[in-house]
Amino acid sequence: MRMTATRRVNLVAGAVLLFSMAGAMATLHVIDRLRRRSIAQQALYVRSSKALRRMSLGYTGLMADIYWTRAVQYFGEQHLRRTGDFRLLAPLLQITTELDPKLWPAYEFGANFLAPKPPGGAGLPEAALALIQYGIEHNPNQWRLYYNLGFLYYLELKDYPHAADAFKQGAALPVTHPFMAILAAQMSQHAGEFDTARMLWVTAYQNTREELIRQNAVDHLLALQVDEEVTRLEQVVERYREQRGRLPVTMGDLERTGFIRGTPVDPKGHPYKLMPDGRIEVQDPQNIYFITKGLPPGAEPPQRPHETPPASK
Amino acid sequence: MNSGGMNSRIGCIAFNTFREAVRDRVLYNLIAFALLLSGAAILVGQISIDIERLVVVNLGLTAVSLFGVVIAIFIGIGLVSKEIDKRTLYTVLSRPVRRWEFVVGKFFGLTGTLVVNTFLMAIGVFLALLYVAHKFEKTDGWVLVALYFIVLQFLIVCALALFFSSFSTPLMSAVFTFALFVIGSLAEDLRGLARITHGIGAWIATAVAYVVPNFSALNVISQVAHGDAVPGRLILYNSLYALLYSAMAISGAVLIFQRRNLK
Numbered sequence: 001m002r003m004t005a006t007r008r009v010n011l012v013a014g015a016v017l018l019f020s021m022a023g024a025m026a027t028l029h030v031i032d033r034l035r036r037r038s039i040a041q042q043a044l045y046v047r048s049s050k051a052l053r054r055m056s057l058g059y060t061g062l063m064a065d066i067y068w069t070r071a072v073q074y075f076g077e078q079h080l081r082r083t084g085d086f087r088l089l090a091p092l093l094q095i096t097t098e099l100d101p102k103l104w105p106a107y108e109f110g111a112n113f114l115a116p117k118p119p120g121g122a123g124l125p126e127a128a129l130a131l132i133q134y135g136i137e138h139n140p141n142q143w144r145l146y147y148n149l150g151f152l153y154y155l156e157l158k159d160y161p162h163a164a165d166a167f168k169q170g171a172a173l174p175v176t177h178p179f180m181a182i183l184a185a186q187m188s189q190h191a192g193e194f195d196t197a198r199m200l201w202v203t204a205y206q207n208t209r210e211e212l213i214r215q216n217a218v219d220h221l222l223a224l225q226v227d228e229e230v231t232r233l234e235q236v237v238e239r240y241r242e243q244r245g246r247l248p249v250t251m252g253d254l255e256r257t258g259f260i261r262g263t264p265v266d267p268k269g270h271p272y273k274l275m276p277d278g279r280i281e282v283q284d285p286q287n288i289y290f291i292t293k294g295l296p297p298g299a300e301p302p303q304r305p306h307e308t309p310p311a312s313k
Numbered sequence: 314m315n316s317g318g319m320n321s322r323i324g325c326i327a328f329n330t331f332r333e334a335v336r337d338r339v340l341y342n343l344i345a346f347a348l349l350l351s352g353a354a355i356l357v358g359q360i361s362i363d364i365e366r367l368v369v370v371n372l373g374l375t376a377v378s379l380f381g382v383v384i385a386i387f388i389g390i391g392l393v394s395k396e397i398d399k400r401t402l403y404t405v406l407s408r409p410v411r412r413w414e415f416v417v418g419k420f421f422g423l424t425g426t427l428v429v430n431t432f433l434m435a436i437g438v439f440l441a442l443l444y445v446a447h448k449f450e451k452t453d454g455w456v457l458v459a460l461y462f463i464v465l466q467f468l469i470v471c472a473l474a475l476f477f478s479s480f481s482t483p484l485m486s487a488v489f490t491f492a493l494f495v496i497g498s499l500a501e502d503l504r505g506l507a508r509i510t511h512g513i514g515a516w517i518a519t520a521v522a523y524v525v526p527n528f529s530a531l532n533v534i535s536q537v538a539h540g541d542a543v544p545g546r547l548i549l550y551n552s553l554y555a556l557l558y559s560a561m562a563i564s565g566a567v568l569i570f571q572r573r574n575l576k
Contacts, residue, residue: 017564024557
């Protein structure tokens with residue numbers, strides 16, 4: 001009788017345990033969804049890194065790591081939701097770097113979250129600039145920060161003299177990368193040329209192990225190839241018009257008359273389209289990201305789809 | 314043994330646990346709490362601008378939460394071991410009291426102590442609020458919700474402390490419970506990590522994120538300090554979650570305690 005009672009208690013307790021475990025997990029799943037939904041309206045209540053420094057009882061490194069993780073998650077979350085609202089990103093990055101001024105990934109990647117135009121980024125190049133400048137102030141010997149600064153000036157702000165200056169300063173550091181001097185020279189003399197952009201994206205590719213950033217560099221290199229080919233083909237069309245007094249009707253016209261050899265194709269293998277007004281367009285603009293040429297009139301440069309947080313570099 | 318007798322036995326154990334906690338001067342923490350809150354209310358008003366209410370709510374509710382968690386851990390871990398050390402457990406179990414009734418009674422006794430403690434501290438928080446703001450506002454009502462969530466938090470911590478104390482030493486039980494409290498307070502980040510991780514890491518992170526108690530959803534202190542509303546559905550699901558999680562931990566404690574050799 002005693003054994004039976006004990007067994008009954010065990011059975012009931014076991015059943016309650018399993019039921020409540022499953023129930024707790026299911027409820028947590030719902031709570032999670034509820035809380036995630038409200039993330040867009042979330043506020044950053046503690047905005048002072050000094051207060052956080054005190055609250056963390058000196059464990060500022062860990063606190064900075066937590067805030068950096070929060071910044072990454074916040075950016076990823078807002079990016080995936082396409083809210084376009086990145087209000088908390090700059091304060092989160094500011095707190096992170098003030099808690100740990102040597103956390104250079106926060107400068108490097110943070111600037112790449114902040115600078116690009118939405119939907120790729122927060123569209124806050126000035127905040128990105130302030131972040132990297134703060135980083136340089138506290139890590140004056142980190143050549144990578146100057147590299148990021150130059151990249152930012154070049155790509156987002158189109159400020160070529162400042163970009164050249166940033167690469168030059170990075171090149172002058174005791175420990176630096178050889179390509180910094182080359183980038184500085186190239187930027188001073190050929191800032192707007194395709195070769196300069198290509199060089200920057202190749203260095204971006206070589207300079208990281210992050211798969212997302214490498215993929216992004218490859219996308220930009222392919223886009224540069226398209227931009228360059230479309231520019232060259234449109235020049236050929238213009239030459240044809242000057243010589244023949246009319247526009248070519250098809251690519252075949254250009255080929256038959258020796259202006260081009262073979263049918264030109266984009267990096268995805270699709271032939272370029274010759275439009276009636278002489279412009280060149282790619283066949284599938286949504287499949288070649290970041291191109292600025294070869295698009296239908298008024299079309300925005302296509303962005304990589306949103307399954308992963310991007311990085312402009 | 315009928316259910317009326319069972320309820321009265323659990324009630325007796327719970328009441329004795331409460332009485333013992335009061336006799337152990339647990340409620341003395343209220344003096345420290347009162348000093349802390351009144352000191353902060355007076356001091357902040359003199360050295361800062363426009364954050365008096367904010368500080369009273371933030372500091373008051375944080376203190377309620379932390380004081381309660383410390384009490385829950387340090388009393389919870391000794392609930393079983395103390396009875397064994399003093400040999401009073403044998404006297405209790407020699408009567409028609411089942412082991413599971415003892416565990417459940419202890420749980421109710423400890424949570425009862427914490428509810429009384431929280432109630433008294435809540436009065437302190439509202440008095441301090443009245444002192445700094447000179448009147449109550451409509452949004453102060455959300456402070457009650459935050460206090461309710463804190464009580465839910467205590468339910469889980471008590472259940473966990475009791476669970477660990479059913480098979481471990483008091484010191485290790487305190488370490489385990491406190492570690493789970495810290496991890497559970499960062500549960501949101503853990504789930505965020507699970508979302509952005511891939512492969513086996515994602516599975517492990519998700520599993521850990523769901524098994525550890527989720528204290529972050531129960532912490533709305535910053536939110537109510539700014540007068541922000543707490544969604545009704547969150548109140549409902551948090552209540553359900555705390556009840557289920559506590560039931561899970563208590564069932565685990567009962568299962569272990571049933572098998573424990575007390576000789």
